[in-house]
Amino acid sequence: MDFILSGLIEAFWLLIRFDPETISAIDITLRSSTLSIIFSLAIGLPLGFCLGFFSFPGRKALKLLSDTLLAVPTVVVGLIVYAFISHRGPFGEYELLYTLTGIVIGQTLLALPIIVSLSATAVEGMDKKLYLTLSSFGLTTFQMIQSVVWELRHGLIAVAVAAYGRVIAEVGIAMMIGGNIKWFTRTITTAISLETNKGEFAMGIALGLVLMSIAFILNFLLYFLKKRARITV
Amino acid sequence: MSYVLKALKTAYGHKPVLDISELVVHKGEILGLVGANGSGKSTLLRHLAFLEKPNSGELLYEGLSSDTIPLAIKRDIGILLPEPYLLKRTVKENLLFGLRIRGEERDAQKRLEEALDLVGLLPKKFLPRAWHELSSGETQRVALASRLVLRPKTLLLDEPTNSLDYSGIPQFTDAILHANKEWGTTIVIASHDLLWLSEIATRKVGLHFGRLMDFSTTNLIVGKWRESGDERFFDFDDTQSMSLPKSYRIGEKRGVAINPRDIFIASTLFTCKEDEVALNGVIRDVLHLTKTNEISIKVIIGAHVLECIEPFEVFDAHRFYPAQNVYVHFKKSAIKVPSKEG
Numbered sequence: 368m369d370f371i372l373s374g375l376i377e378a379f380w381l382l383i384r385f386d387p388e389t390i391s392a393i394d395i396t397l398r399s400s401t402l403s404i405i406f407s408l409a410i411g412l413p414l415g416f417c418l419g420f421f422s423f424p425g426r427k428a429l430k431l432l433s434d435t436l437l438a439v440p441t442v443v444v445g446l447i448v449y450a451f452i453s454h455r456g457p458f459g460e461y462e463l464l465y466t467l468t469g470i471v472i473g474q475t476l477l478a479l480p481i482i483v484s485l486s487a488t489a490v491e492g493m494d495k496k497l498y499l500t501l502s503s504f505g506l507t508t509f510q511m512i513q514s515v516v517w518e519l520r521h522g523l524i525a526v527a528v529a530a531y532g533r534v535i536a537e538v539g540i541a542m543m544i545g546g547n548i549k550w551f552t553r554t555i556t557t558a559i560s561l562e563t564n565k566g567e568f569a570m571g572i573a574l575g576l577v578l579m580s581i582a583f584i585l586n587f588l589l590y591f592l593k594k595r596a597r598i599t600v
Numbered sequence: 601m602s603y604v605l606k607a608l609k610t611a612y613g614h615k616p617v618l619d620i621s622e623l624v625v626h627k628g629e630i631l632g633l634v635g636a637n638g639s640g641k642s643t644l645l646r647h648l649a650f651l652e653k654p655n656s657g658e659l660l661y662e663g664l665s666s667d668t669i670p671l672a673i674k675r676d677i678g679i680l681l682p683e684p685y686l687l688k689r690t691v692k693e694n695l696l697f698g699l700r701i702r703g704e705e706r707d708a709q710k711r712l713e714e715a716l717d718l719v720g721l722l723p724k725k726f727l728p729r730a731w732h733e734l735s736s737g738e739t740q741r742v743a744l745a746s747r748l749v750l751r752p753k754t755l756l757l758d759e760p761t762n763s764l765d766y767s768g769i770p771q772f773t774d775a776i777l778h779a780n781k782e783w784g785t786t787i788v789i790a791s792h793d794l795l796w797l798s799e800i801a802t803r804k805v806g807l808h809f810g811r812l813m814d815f816s817t818t819n820l821i822v823g824k825w826r827e828s829g830d831e832r833f834f835d836f837d838d839t840q841s842m843s844l845p846k847s848y849r850i851g852e853k854r855g856v857a858i859n860p861r862d863i864f865i866a867s868t869l870f871t872c873k874e875d876e877v878a879l880n881g882v883i884r885d886v887l888h889l890t891k892t893n894e895i896s897i898k899v900i901i902g903a904h905v906l907e908c909i910e911p912f913e914v915f916d917a918h919r920f921y922p923a924q925n926v927y928v929h930f931k932k933s934a935i936k937v938p939s940k941e942g
Contacts, residue, residue, distance in 0.1 A: 505701070
């Protein structure tokens with residue numbers, strides 16, 4: 368028990384005095400996950416909206432595909448991205464393996480099905496009365512899209528928060544694509560994994576505390592947004 | 601004319617919901633749509649708002665068909681749905697929404713206040729309120745205000761008094777009449793509140809299984825007919841019935857309709873001719889229809905209610921009163937059977 372207690376005390380010290388190695392892992396994690404969420408939202412939200420809003424042939428098959436991709440393990444995403452960006456892969460010449468950019472690509476692909484599938488579900492589940500009400504104002508297609516997105520804003524932000532939670536806590540992609548290189552691609556999760564293997568519990572616990580704090584904030588946000596979305600129904 | 605509908609048909613799957621051979625809605629009139637649940641009132645209103653397209657037939661608004669009508673003309677039509685939906689914004693933002701879409705934000709504040717005043721809500725108190733801080737009655741009024749602020753040329757109201765209590769209805773009525781009188785707004789109202797509709801509408805049409813009736817079909821008699829000999833009988837109670845020849849194709853669900861103006865009331869029984877029906881009942885209520893200066897008398901016969909509409913002068917001579925035992929009589933030819941062909 369002593370090593371856990373002493374690890375916990377040391378972890379607080381690491382955080383209080385801004386230990387550079389700990390801060391570096393936090394910084395890389397926040398940068399990679401934030402960038403990947405921005406990219407996946409930019410691609411996924413319009414796709415999810417179209418999938419949920421418009422009727423077209425093959426829509427159900429696409430929805431089924433995006434729902435299935437929700438369950439893909441991070442190591443499988445890591446494996447696929449690895450195959451494409453390693454030296455032998457089609458994008459090998461860009462030297463993306465073991466870089467932050469590589470991690471961002473992998474995490475973007477991880478978040479994409481979450482955003483597409485959940486935002487499509489949110490749009491699909493839109494109250495018919497909302498659609499009829501907006502239609503009755505005589506909106507152009509662009510005005511309609513703009514208004515629907517605004518009306519579903521709480522649900523869509525909740526989708527982004529859920530995807531962010533998944534990305535920030537993943538370890539498979541960061542490990543396989545980033546390579547866990549100190550100061551460059553070592554994220555919170557890969558650092559915890561490594562430090563624990565080395566028997567360095569203090570840094571592991573410190574980083575674990577940070578990750579749990581982020582998870583708590585995200586879950587609080589989700590709870591708040593879901594409550595807000597419920598009021599609006 | 602605001603609307604001209606010809607041979608308009610709509611079905612949901614195999615179920616026909618609208619089958620209107622002809623309907624004209626005149627500019628500036630207040631048209632009341634009456635009919636039972638599922639008679640097609642709401643579907644018709646959604647067609648008039650161009651929210652749904654008919655399967656076949658013609659729907660012209662100011663001479664323009666649903667395929668060619670430009671967005672700018674469509675925006676002249678406002679519709680209030682039966683359960684109004686407010687956008688997830690403040691009351692002010694809800695009222696501004698339509699104005700912004702139309703690029704009519706000039707004098708917006710004045711128009712917002714005017715619209716809220718019309719529906720009986722204090723602008724200072726209600727403009728900053730969020731959508732979830734309103735009662736259902738207030739939501740209904742704000743929804744109407746959000747249409748009135750646009751000063752629509754046509755206003756379609758689907759069960760508009762649903763969420764309103766008795767104190768809210770007069771103000772709501774005044775707001776609708778204001779739009780009609782001040783801005784010349786053509787108004788079409790679908791409502792179950794026949795009393796209120798009688799007060800506000802300049803004309804009423806009935807819908808029965810998607811078909812138009814040329815009168816307010818409150819006398820829809822739906823139920824089982826028994827066969828005996830060459831005739832079918834409809835029993836009002838154990839002792840009273842009316843009959844029609846078997847050649848009439850009566851659908852149990854479609855039933856038959858009797859124009860209230862074809863029914864007469866007498867305080868004593870008199871000899872009935874072969875082509876007439878006489879039934880004994882008790883008057884439930886007597887109502888003055890102010891628009892037409894007629895009297896509506898509802899008589900309970902067994903488990904059914906028949907409405908009779910008399911000119912005021914005729915009523916004045918008899919002075920019937922509620923709970924009075926009376927006899928209603930009408931000719932068999934007044935019994936209309938809505939045919940499948942319409």
